[in-house]
Amino acid sequence: MLRPLxxxxxxxxxxxxxxxxxxxxxxxMIAAANPYASRAGLEMLRKGGSAVDxxxxxxxxxxxxxxxxSGIGGGAFLLVYDAKRNKVTSFDGRETAPASAxxxxxxxxxxxxxxxxxxxxxxxxxxxxxxxxxLELAHKxxxxxxxxALFQPAIALAGRGFPVSRKLAAEVREEPQMANMPxxxxxxxxxxxxxxxxxxxxKNPEFAQTMRIIARGGARAFYSGPIAxxxxxxxxxxxxxxxxxALVDLARYRAVERPxxxxxxxxxxxxxxxxxxxxxxxxxxxxxxxxxxxxxxxxPNSLSEVHLxxxxxxxxxxDRAQYLGDPDAIHVPVAGLLDRTYLSQRAAxxxxxxxxxxxxxxxPPATKSPxxxxxxxxxxxxSHLSVVDGSGDVVSMTTTIExxxxxxxxxxxxxxxxxxxxFSFEPMRDGKPxxxxxAPGKRPMSAMSPTIVFxxxxxxxxxxxxxxxxxxxxxxxxxxxxxxxxxxxxxxxxAQPHFANPNGPTILESGTSIDALAPQLTAMGHNVVxxxxxxxxxxxxxxxxxxxxxxxxxxxxxxxxx
Numbered sequence: 001m002l003r004p005l006x007x008x009x010x011x012x013x014x015x016x017x018x019x020x021x022x023x024x025x026x027x028x029m030i031a032a033a034n035p036y037a038s039r040a041g042l043e044m045l046r047k048g049g050s051a052v053d054x055x056x057x058x059x060x061x062x063x064x065x066x067x068x069x070s071g072i073g074g075g076a077f078l079l080v081y082d083a084k085r086n087k088v089t090s091f092d093g094r095e096t097a098p099a100s101a102x103x104x105x106x107x108x109x110x111x112x113x114x115x116x117x118x119x120x121x122x123x124x125x126x127x128x129x130x131x132x133x134x135l136e137l138a139h140k141x142x143x144x145x146x147x148x149a150l151f152q153p154a155i156a157l158a159g160r161g162f163p164v165s166r167k168l169a170a171e172v173r174e175e176p177q178m179a180n181m182p183x184x185x186x187x188x189x190x191x192x193x194x195x196x197x198x199x200x201x202x203k204n205p206e207f208a209q210t211m212r213i214i215a216r217g218g219a220r221a222f223y224s225g226p227i228a229x230x231x232x233x234x235x236x237x238x239x240x241x242x243x244x245x246a247l248v249d250l251a252r253y254r255a256v257e258r259p260x261x262x263x264x265x266x267x268x269x270x271x272x273x274x275x276x277x278x279x280x281x282x283x284x285x286x287x288x289x290x291x292x293x294x295x296x297x298x299x300p301n302s303l304s305e306v307h308l309x310x311x312x313x314x315x316x317x318x319d320r321a322q323y324l325g326d327p328d329a330i331h332v333p334v335a336g337l338l339d340r341t342y343l344s345q346r347a348a349x350x351x352x353x354x355x356x357x358x359x360x361x362x363x364p365p366a367t368k369s370p371x372x373x374x375x376x377x378x379x380x381x382x383s384h385l386s387v388v389d390g391s392g393d394v395v396s397m398t399t400t401i402e403x404x405x406x407x408x409x410x411x412x413x414x415x416x417x418x419x420x421x422x423f424s425f426e427p428m429r430d431g432k433p434x435x436x437x438x439a440p441g442k443r444p445m446s447a448m449s450p451t452i453v454f455x456x457x458x459x460x461x462x463x464x465x466x467x468x469x470x471x472x473x474x475x476x477x478x479x480x481x482x483x484x485x486x487x488x489x490x491x492x493x494x495a496q497p498h499f500a501n502p503n504g505p506t507i508l509e510s511g512t513s514i515d516a517l518a519p520q521l522t523a524m525g526h527n528v529v530x531x532x533x534x535x536x537x538x539x540x541x542x543x544x545x546x547x548x549x550x551x552x553x554x555x556x557x558x559x560x561x562x
Contacts, residue, residue: 026546026562031490031538032385032556033069033467036162037061040153041387042560044145051387051395052080052142053150056135058385060154061397064207065162066556067405067415068171069467069536070383072214072222073231074401074417075130077273078138079260079450081460083392088271088452092256093134094418094443095127098272100244101438103427105420112200113425121181121408122241123234125418127444129222131399134255141257142393143250151215158208158413161201165556171404181408183415207413224462238409252441263288263338266295267456268484272449273398275332278324279449279473284338285316286477287288289347299353300486300496301513303520304352309481310501310526311350313474314359317503320473321373322361325435326443330371333436336364355525359503372429374436374445381406382448382467386540388460388547388561394540396450396463398472419444424459449476453484460542462490466552467536474500475535483541490539490550490559498533509533 030041040061041054051055055078063071070076078091105124108114119125139147161242165340172195178184179195187204196202213221228250235245262272263284270287272280289312290298297304319337327334336342342364349356363374382400401407401417409416422444427437436445447470453462462483466475475498482488482496497512506515506526518528536555540547549559 005012010078024543024546024548027562028388028390029540029547029559029561030058030385030387031540031549031551031559032058032062033383033538033555034062034065034165034538035556035558036065036157037385038558038560041385042152043153045389046562047145049145049389050142050391051389051393052138053145054387054389055385055395055397056139056150057153059131059135060151060211061157062383062399063414064154064158065165066168066362066383068168069381069401071401071414072131072397073129073406073411073414074399075127075419076134076397076399077277077446077448077450078134079271079273079396079452080138080142081543082142082395083450083460088260090260090273091134091138091260092126092276093130094276094446095130095399095417095444096145096253097127097420097438097440098243098245098249099440100246101420101442105438106423106425116421116425119241119421120403120418123236123238123243123245123407123409124241125421126235126243126245126248126407126416127419128245128253129417130253130255132219132222133253137255137257140381147218148215151211155208155211155215156194158204158211161203162440164196164198164200164202166198167194167230167556172196175404178405178408183410184405184408187410204413210412212415221490222254223253224287227412231416234409234411234416248300261334261338265291265480265484268461269454270451272451274334275324275327277448278320279447279476280321281324281334281337282316282473283449283451285319285343286473287313287480288338288340288343289315289325289350290481292344292347292543293503295485298481298485300482300488303517305481306330306499306514306517306521307355307524308350308352309478310499311356311508312347313477313501314356315346315349316473316504318359318361319326321503322369322371323377323435325445329439329442330435333364333367336367339365353524355506358527371435372432374424374434378535380467380469382469382472384450384465384467384536384538386465386538387462388463388540392460393450394463396452396465398448398450398465400448400467421455422446427497447472449473451476451480453480462539462541464537468534470502471500471533471535474498474502475537479537479539490541490548494537494539494550494552498535500533504527507531507533
């Protein structure tokens with residue numbers, strides 16, 4: 001067996017990348033948020049599997065080893081590049097609201113939005129999971145290995161146990177209130193009340209059995225029968241915030257293949273996820289608005305880069321709040337939002353020397369929005385993986401259960417999402433409906449931004465994406481600017497210090513070298529705050545001779561290839 005070439009480099013610290021020789025994988029590569037997931041994907045690639053096969057195997061393992069971030073109890077967006085056909089497509093596995101959902105489902109008795117964190121635990125926040133359905137849909141079109149084979153790494157690992165990762169242990173330790181939920185307490189706490197620690201072996205035989213059932217029966221075995229019944233029972237009889245999901249909601253779920261949203265940045269073509277994700281549109285808007293500035297003004301971690309990028313982010317986030325939502329439920333003016341003339345007009349609002357303050361949404365061509373902007377916050381979570389297979393096919397997949405441990409409830413060995421809290425808690429504002437208000441069967445707006453970049457030669461160049469709630473948009477945009485304008489490697493782009501402006505304060509990642517820019521940004525009118533920014537970028541780049549990868553040091557991931 002060939003030894004994997006590891007394209008993950010050790011870091012001296014976030015923002016100060018150690019000098020290291022990046023190894024080139026000549027055949028195939030995967031970058032994911034946990035070594036066990038990367039190894040499962042690599043195993044499929046070595047067996048001749050496709051990028052989709054590798055992504056499925058990795059996702060099943062992530063459900064087990066990174067349960068706080070993603071899993072089969074949640075949803076995912078996949079961007080797939082078919083090298084033979086030179087075609088990009090996207091697969092929408094976003095969760096849907098059950099038939100019991102109502103526009104005011106997150107309002108209190110007085111008609112006011114409930115506190116966000118209060119609404120997360122329990123059944124009311126759980127959307128119908130889309131992960132298994134979307135992976136099966138992608139596999140039917142792009143899979144090479146048998147469906148059942150893709151579950152074997154997760155089955156074996158769940159049975160023999162896995163060491164609790166640094167991140168999993170930290171999430172349990174840093175969210176002690178979650179121990180009030182029975183499933184968290186029973187699975188992740190000892191009898192003496194202490195949480196699991198890094199390195200402890202954790203087994204999940206119930207999840208292994210769930211994997212066997214889905215391996216044999218496909219998605220149908222998830223959306224009907226004992227697994228579906230367990231999900232419904234948990235939602236309806238939740239210890240807090242019971243919900244109304246029924247078996248018919250799971251039976252009716254459908255994943256959707258959609259065209260991607262695509263645009264250009266300098267000499268490159270970029271494709272990403274369209275609605276119900278806002279991520280692809282926002283990333284393309286940000287990059288298009290930055291195109292009027294030279295690459296020298298976008299030097300990584302420079303004052304001018306932070307200022308200019310945050311201004312473009314303000315404008316994109318203003319449009320996002322106004323216009324984005326489920327395209328099957330509302331009209332989303334994607335073409336207008338990505339119109340080059342419109343974005344040139346928006347870019348003209350950027351003052352190179354002064355922060356613009358809160359941006360207002362624009363008016364894209366031929367668009368008169370009847371909606372009011374959303375202002376409900378969305379929280380960080382999620383995971384991302386990137387894969388390139390031996391045929392040159394590519395997957396960029398962002399996957400989530402929304403917030404940490406989702407709804408804090410488990411069914412059949414996996415955590416259920418809290419995705420419905422991604423809807424606007426306010427269905428109306430100032431007499432106007434909000435585009436992202438809850439409704440039966442509707443998919444909540446997302447920020448997930450799986451992206452594939454093509455070089456001037458038209459060939460695949462970069463697969464990238466990140467977790468992080470709304471900040472996903474900023475992480476992905478800044479990584480691409482760093483690579484395309486600043487010539488950063490995937491590892492350098494994943495490790496660089498973060499900054500963000502989701503149309504509010506300018507956020508600098510605390511404890512990094514970017515902090516030094518705070519006084520200068522303040523002098524330019526920025527309201528600067530410093531805090532942690534929990535990305536999880538996983539990037540693959542095509543280089544002469546093969547591929548190199550990068551894994552975000554803020555997570556436990558690794559890039560592996562042959």
